[in-house]
Amino acid sequence: MLNRMLPLAVVLTAASLAVAPASAQTTGTGSTATGQTMQQDTTPRQTTTGQTTTQGQTTQGHEGHQMQNQTMQQDTTPRQTTTQGQNPVPTQTMQGQEGQPVQQVQGQTTTGQQNLTSTQTTTGTEGTLGNQTTGTQATTGNQNMATQGTTGTQMDQSRAGMTDTDAGRTRMRVSKDT
Amino acid sequence: MQNHPLRNVRVPATAALLLLGAAGAAQAQGSGTRLLGVPVGYAGDSAAAAEPEAPAPFARVPEDAARARVAEAARRAGGRRLVVSLQERRLWWMDGDSVLHTAPAAVGKGTRLEHGGRTWDFSTPYGVRTVRAKAENPVWVPPEWHYVELAQDSAYALAHLQRGKPARLADGSRLEVRGDRIVQVHRDGRVEEIPGDEEVIFGRTLYVPPLGTANRRIEGELGSYKLELGDGYMLHGTPHQDSIGRAATHGCIRLRDEDVEYLYRNVPVGARVYLY
Numbered sequence: 001m002l003n004r005m006l007p008l009a010v011v012l013t014a015a016s017l018a019v020a021p022a023s024a025q026t027t028g029t030g031s032t033a034t035g036q037t038m039q040q041d042t043t044p045r046q047t048t049t050g051q052t053t054t055q056g057q058t059t060q061g062h063e064g065h066q067m068q069n070q071t072m073q074q075d076t077t078p079r080q081t082t083t084q085g086q087n088p089v090p091t092q093t094m095q096g097q098e099g100q101p102v103q104q105v106q107g108q109t110t111t112g113q114q115n116l117t118s119t120q121t122t123t124g125t126e127g128t129l130g131n132q133t134t135g136t137q138a139t140t141g142n143q144n145m146a147t148q149g150t151t152g153t154q155m156d157q158s159r160a161g162m163t164d165t166d167a168g169r170t171r172m173r174v175s176k177d178t
Numbered sequence: 179m180q181n182h183p184l185r186n187v188r189v190p191a192t193a194a195l196l197l198l199g200a201a202g203a204a205q206a207q208g209s210g211t212r213l214l215g216v217p218v219g220y221a222g223d224s225a226a227a228a229e230p231e232a233p234a235p236f237a238r239v240p241e242d243a244a245r246a247r248v249a250e251a252a253r254r255a256g257g258r259r260l261v262v263s264l265q266e267r268r269l270w271w272m273d274g275d276s277v278l279h280t281a282p283a284a285v286g287k288g289t290r291l292e293h294g295g296r297t298w299d300f301s302t303p304y305g306v307r308t309v310r311a312k313a314e315n316p317v318w319v320p321p322e323w324h325y326v327e328l329a330q331d332s333a334y335a336l337a338h339l340q341r342g343k344p345a346r347l348a349d350g351s352r353l354e355v356r357g358d359r360i361v362q363v364h365r366d367g368r369v370e371e372i373p374g375d376e377e378v379i380f381g382r383t384l385y386v387p388p389l390g391t392a393n394r395r396i397e398g399e400l401g402s403y404k405l406e407l408g409d410g411y412m413l414h415g416t417p418h419q420d421s422i423g424r425a426a427t428h429g430c431i432r433l434r435d436e437d438v439e440y441l442y443r444n445v446p447v448g449a450r451v452y453l454y
Contacts, residue, residue, distance in 0.1 A: 168348060169362070170379040174320060174396045176428070177418045 232280045235261050235270040245304045245454045252306075252452030260309070260413075260441075260451040262431060264302050267423055269413075269433065271445060279444070281437035282423040284416070286430075293326040293336075300428045307407040307451045312442055316404040316414060318396040323428065325386045328377065334384035341388055347380050358391045401435050403442035407451055414438060 236253045240246050245264075252261045258278075261270040264285045271279040286302035300323075329336045339345060339360065344352040350365040353372075360372040362380075372378050374392025378385040387393035401415015415435040421427070422434055431453075433441070 168381050170377075171373075172377040172379060174324075174375055174377055174393065174399070175418075176318065176320075176324070176399045176416070177421065177426070 233266060233268060235263070235272065235277065235280075238263065238266060240265055240454055248304050248306065248452055248454035252454065255450065255452070258445075258449060260445060260449060262302075262451065262453045264304060264453060267425065269431065269437075269441075271441065279437070279440055281433055281440075284421045284424050284426045284432035286427050287425045291323055291327055291330070293330070296322075296326075298323040298326075298428075302411070302427070302429050302431060302453060304453045307411070307453065309405050309445055309447050309449045309451060310408050311406040312445075312447060313404050313406070314442065315397070315402060316400040316412075318399040319389070319394050320396060321410070322386070325384060329384045332384070334379065334382055336386060337383050338386045339378065339388055345385060353378065353380070353385060355388060355391060360385075360387055360391060360393055401433075401438055403435075403438045405438070405441055405445060413441060413451075 236249055239249055249263075252259065256274055258271070258273045261272055262268070262283065262285075267283050267285050269281050269283045270277050286300050288301045291298040291300065325336060328334065337345060339353060339355055341355045344354045344363070346352050347362070352363050354361050354363055359374070360378050362370045362372065364370065372393065375396060376393070378387055378393060398417055400412070401417070404412045404414035406412050410429070412430045413433060414430060415438040416422070416432040418426075418432070419434060421432060426432070
């Protein structure tokens with residue numbers, strides 16, 4: 001077939017070179033070699049597609065054609081497993097991890113609301129009137145041991161020598177410089 | 179730190195001239211090399227040389243007329259006496275015109291505290307006082323203002339513990355006064371003693387221990403020695419050495435331990451104390 005195609009190609013090439021107008025060349029090409037061209041196009045397309053796949057496999061597995069399929073399978077599997085499988089897991093895990101703290105935070109949010117109280121308390125410290133506010137807040141705090149501990153811990157950060165106990169007791173040495 | 183407080187004081191010639199005139203200056207400078215009642219181990223002039231020259235007494239006269247009068251009375255007074263400049267935060271132990279010892283001091287911080295209709299002024303009052311008593315290893319009895327101040331600073335509510343009246347806590351336990359101790363009696367009957375050198379704080383409440391309990395007898399907070407000046411005012415040492423030289427106290431005059439020891443050993447009960 002190549003033997004038959006080659007002369008025709010030569011003729012076409014020669015004709016293309018000989019004929020000056022491009023439109024005439026196009027028309028000539030379509031009318032003369034359409035069937036053959038289609039066959040050639042069809043074959044290379046199949047070949048190209050196959051080669052493309054092969055090249056993709058080859059690129060991923062340079063070491064051997066026989067390993068390409070296995071490589072592809074391995075690649076495919078990890079990709080699906082790693083990318084699609086693991087990703088959701090970390091994502092879920094992350095969400096789960098984030099969710100837990102969020103839940104904790106939400107759990108602490110209750111404490112946080114009490115923290116707001118401590119914020120108010122801090123403000124109260126600045127003024128004489130704060131005493132009255134403080135007293136009220138402290139009374140509220142007494143009703144919740146968890147709050148006492150949490151708030152007490154925050155107080156510890158601003159005071160040396162203070163530690164908090166799980167029983168809601170704040171330990172502080174008696175000092176003239178408190 | 180080369181900061182021996184028991185240093186020999188040399189009164190600067192210029193200041194001495196202002197105070198005493200030429201003859202007095204000669205006397206002051208001469209007495210500057212003299213020490214009375216120097217404790218064993220005193221480093222002598224080497225320590226003095228390591229420190230910048232201490233300011234002379236009466237070098238700065240207070241603008242306030244009443245304080246200035248006290249300063250003038252201190253300057254004119256003869257004999258041995260303590261002179262304290264609240265402005266310069268310094269103390270001098272003098273004999274006549276001679277400075278026998280000088281030391282930096284912490285004085286009242288000048289703030290006010292109000293609570294329950296009461297007001298405390300944390301200033302060191304000026305005037306003339308007398309050393310009424312001296313004591314070694316003094317015990318500090320935290321006054322009411324200590325708890326009020328702590329409660330305000332830390333946003334605690336105040337509650338006074340009373341003997342025979344347990345205070346119920348949020349977890350169902352209770353606080354009691356047993357003898358001289360504060361104890362927490364848990365619901366299961368377990369009794370936990372509150373250390374005597376700790377505040378009694380549960381939740382957001384600061385409990386004021388009654389007088390006579392261990393929590394109202396604190397050792398170490400006044401240093402190793404004290405000289406009482408009456409009305410609760412004292413010259414005393416402190417574990418808070420970094421406060422020396424500042425307006426940091428509730429009215430007392432804090433000194434470095436070495437300085438208050440010197441005063442304890444050399445200043446007799448009955449000595450005049452001029453604070454201006």
